[in-house]
Amino acid sequence: MSSISILEDVYDVIEDRKENAVEGSYVCSLLKHNKGMDKILEKIGEESTEVILAAKNGQKDRIIEESCDLFFHMLVMLSANNITLDEISAEMKGRRH
Ligand SMILES: N=c1c2ncn([C@@H]3O[C@H](COP(=O)(O)OP(=O)(O)OP(=O)(O)O)[C@@H](O)[C@H]3O)c2ncn1[C@@H]1O[C@H](COP(=O)(O)O)[C@@H](O)[C@H]1O
Numbered sequence: 354m355s356s357i358s359i360l361e362d363v364y365d366v367i368e369d370r371k372e373n374a375v376e377g378s379y380v381c382s383l384l385k386h387n388k389g390m391d392k393i394l395e396k397i398g399e400e401s402t403e404v405i406l407a408a409k410n411g412q413k414d415r416i417i418e419e420s421c422d423l424f425f426h427m428l429v430m431l432s433a434n435n436i437t438l439d440e441i442s443a444e445m446k447g448r449r450h
Pocket residue numbers: 363366367370375377378379380381399421422425
């Protein structure tokens with residue numbers, strides 16, 4: 354199993370949350386937030402800042418944790434915009450030289 358497949362697993366759960374509301378789900382709370390997309394973008398902004406601060410301070414464990422938060426909220430944003438990981442993958446592959 355490639356290490357990146359966890360992103361696909363979590364993305365699939367997020368996609369499922371779009372169709373099936375689950376009590377207590379954080380993803381559902383984001384997708385249905387009264388601020389709409391702004392709430393998701395707010396979280397991406399916050400988590401980006403956390404990654405920057407952790408990296409600035411050379412805190413490896415924090416960098417890993419905050420990067421996971423950032424990746425996760427990016428997945429929610431992509432899913433909310435109906436952008437698949439295959440589309441991201443195709444774009445990245447197209448940049449290989
Ligand atoms: N990977 C994650 C993940 N990473 C981070 N988070 C949540 O993202 C939030 C991070 O924001 P903060 O640290 O700012 O915490 P907070 O103060 O509670 O956030 P806010 O009140 O500002 O929204 C926390 O509530 C974390 O629990 C995640 N929540 C869910 N997942 C994955 O998504 C799946 C579906 O989750 P649910 O929809 O909750 O079932 C889970 O099985 C996990 O695999």
